[in-house]
Amino acid sequence: xxxxxxxxxxxxxxxxxxxxxxxxxxxxxxxxxxxxxxxxxxxxxxxxxxxxxxxxxxxxxxxxxxxxxxxxxxxxxxxxxxxxxxxxxxxxxxxxxxxxxxxxxxxxxxxxxxxxxxxxxxxxxxxxxxxxxxxxxxxxxxxxxxxxxxxxxxxxxxxxxxxxxxxxxxxxxxxxxxxxxxxxxxxxxxxxxxxxxxxxxxxxxxxxxxxxxxxxxxxxxxxxxxxxxxxxxxxxxxxxxxxxxxxxxxxxxxxxxxxxxxxxxxxxxxxxxxxxxxxxxxxxxxxxxxxxxxxxxxxxxxxx
Amino acid sequence: xxxxxxxxxxxxxxxxxxxxxxxxxxxxxxxxxxxxxxxxxxxxxxxxxxxxxxxxxxxxxxxxxxxxxxxxxxxxxxxxxxxxxxxxxxxxxxxxxxxxxxxxxxxxxxxxxxxxxxxxxxxxxxxxxxxxxxxxxxxxxxxxxxxxxxxxxxxxxxxxxxxxxxxxxxxxxxxxxxxxxxxxxxxxxxxxxxxxxxxxxxxxxxxxxxxxxxxxxxxxxxxxxxxxxxxxxxxxxxxxxxxxxxxxxxx
Numbered sequence: 001x002x003x004x005x006x007x008x009x010x011x012x013x014x015x016x017x018x019x020x021x022x023x024x025x026x027x028x029x030x031x032x033x034x035x036x037x038x039x040x041x042x043x044x045x046x047x048x049x050x051x052x053x054x055x056x057x058x059x060x061x062x063x064x065x066x067x068x069x070x071x072x073x074x075x076x077x078x079x080x081x082x083x084x085x086x087x088x089x090x091x092x093x094x095x096x097x098x099x100x101x102x103x104x105x106x107x108x109x110x111x112x113x114x115x116x117x118x119x120x121x122x123x124x125x126x127x128x129x130x131x132x133x134x135x136x137x138x139x140x141x142x143x144x145x146x147x148x149x150x151x152x153x154x155x156x157x158x159x160x161x162x163x164x165x166x167x168x169x170x171x172x173x174x175x176x177x178x179x180x181x182x183x184x185x186x187x188x189x190x191x192x193x194x195x196x197x198x199x200x201x202x203x204x205x206x207x208x209x210x211x212x213x214x215x216x217x218x219x220x221x222x223x224x225x226x227x228x229x230x231x232x233x234x235x236x237x238x239x240x241x242x243x244x245x246x247x248x249x250x251x252x253x254x255x256x257x258x259x260x261x262x263x264x265x266x267x268x269x270x271x272x273x274x275x276x277x278x279x280x281x282x283x284x285x286x287x288x289x290x291x292x293x294x295x296x297x298x299x300x301x302x303x304x
Numbered sequence: 305x306x307x308x309x310x311x312x313x314x315x316x317x318x319x320x321x322x323x324x325x326x327x328x329x330x331x332x333x334x335x336x337x338x339x340x341x342x343x344x345x346x347x348x349x350x351x352x353x354x355x356x357x358x359x360x361x362x363x364x365x366x367x368x369x370x371x372x373x374x375x376x377x378x379x380x381x382x383x384x385x386x387x388x389x390x391x392x393x394x395x396x397x398x399x400x401x402x403x404x405x406x407x408x409x410x411x412x413x414x415x416x417x418x419x420x421x422x423x424x425x426x427x428x429x430x431x432x433x434x435x436x437x438x439x440x441x442x443x444x445x446x447x448x449x450x451x452x453x454x455x456x457x458x459x460x461x462x463x464x465x466x467x468x469x470x471x472x473x474x475x476x477x478x479x480x481x482x483x484x485x486x487x488x489x490x491x492x493x494x495x496x497x498x499x500x501x502x503x504x505x506x507x508x509x510x511x512x513x514x515x516x517x518x519x520x521x522x523x524x525x526x527x528x529x530x531x532x533x534x535x536x537x538x539x540x541x542x543x544x545x546x547x548x549x550x551x552x553x554x555x
């Protein structure tokens with residue numbers, strides 16, 4: 001018996017519920033030991049209209065069961081993305097969504113306008129939650145009006161799927177989730193990294209040059225599952241769970257908590273085979289429970 | 305690139321607190337070049353830890369390490385028979401080309417790590433190899449060496465020349481260096497064309513996470529794990545590269 005692992009996220013058919021999170025695979029062209037059959041899709045490294053050099057080192061630090069990063073959205077800008085990467089994506093057998101960043105509402109819209117219709121671009125993940133940029137990012141993610149304004153600006157420029165990636169650094173994620181849903185988002189991604197800090201006791205200063213960074217890895221998983229669940233209860237559109245997924249059990253927790261799919265990021269840095277192992281582990285779990293498809297997995301999603 | 309569950313086959317002490325670990329990794333040993341590294345993982349650490357390959361003999365690779373934090377202490381507590389996860393070979397090593405007559409290898413402390421393999425490759429290309437081998441004191445000086453001539457240098461004069469490896473080094477057609485970043489910055493002042501292996505914090509080791517940024521004199525950053533860890537010394541913006549990696553509380 002083969003378990004049907006496919007899932008449709010707001011009309012986008014994915015062969016697997018396991019996706020590569022933004023930042024985990026770069027632009028997909030240098031991924032070590034990639035096992036495509038297990039990959040539902042990939043979200044590109046975050047991109048701005050213009051090239052960005054990123055933050056000075058140190059950019060990462062290990063923390064208990066996780067890591068802090070402050071890469072600063074280093075990237076080549078949209079022209080290079082269209083020239084160098086999108087043509088490669090066009091021939092791949094899994095969808096690539098572009099992670100979209102801007103310093104203003106209009107910049108988000110302009111960036112999506114540039115990318116809409118470019119062969120290889122299957123959709124957009126709107127990043128209103130990056131903690132590692134001075135302008136924009138997190139600012140748009142913790143104000144429901146700003147979050148809705150960005151979503152509307154993007155929605156007007158494309159008919160492709162628009163996923164909005166939410167920050168955990170809010171009082172009530174349901175408020176932001178509903179605002180973004182109302183503004184036309186097709187799906188939500190919950191959650192981006194938590195803002196954290198680590199101090200170097202030799203130098204008596206932060207370990208990261210940006211002072212703060214985004215915390216990822218298993219350290220945030222229970223927090224992320226809770227937030228993804230809260231978001232899923234607040235809206236009718238699909239939610240993609242993100243946060244410390246390392247193995248199939250972790251992914252299944254997000255799925256049962258109400259998510260349609262999961263993204264895997266930090267785990268792939270440590271285990272290049274993580275996505276394949278997670279895919280195969282979910283499949284084995286479903287088979288063990290005599291479920292024919294992922295759609296038959298019981299969900300815990302009481303409506304308020 | 306290979307991802308192996310590899311067995312530790314041997315471990316030997318080469319200086320106070322410094323050990324060489326042999327790992328059965330034939331796929332990596334067969335192709336690794338001097339200056340390349342492996343990213344090792346074991347129960348107890350979250351991220352993998354990068355190590356230059358010290359020697360490779362066809363079946364086994366060796367890495368050299370010192371306890372600088374919790375993770376390396378755990379690795380040093382392992383022994384023959386223990387299995388670790390080994391990803392590699394990674395990075396861009398020393399590009400040595402035939403035609404040079406002399407190679408000068410300069411190491412400070414743990415900077416010995418890529419040198420035995422570099423000495424072997426330089427010798428194979430017909431170069432006369434001088435290894436200038438420095439540390440703070442004789443206790444911290446790796447006891448192993450390679451090449452046609454070895455010059456020892458200690459800050460306190462307890463072995464060889466009293467002073468830094470740089471001050472003890474002759475000029476050569478090719479200069480290779482590895483050690484603390486502040487030592488490499490001094491190498492860059494004297495030999496801008498030197499090939500230096502830098503040390504950074506590292507996330508994935510495979511080029512995707514952009515965590516191991518190396519600031520360049522032409523502006524911007526590239527990746528120690530992909531374009532590096534070996535660079536032309538003059539290409540690095542040394543003032544912007546952390547001079548010291550703080551792994552643990554030191555006194």
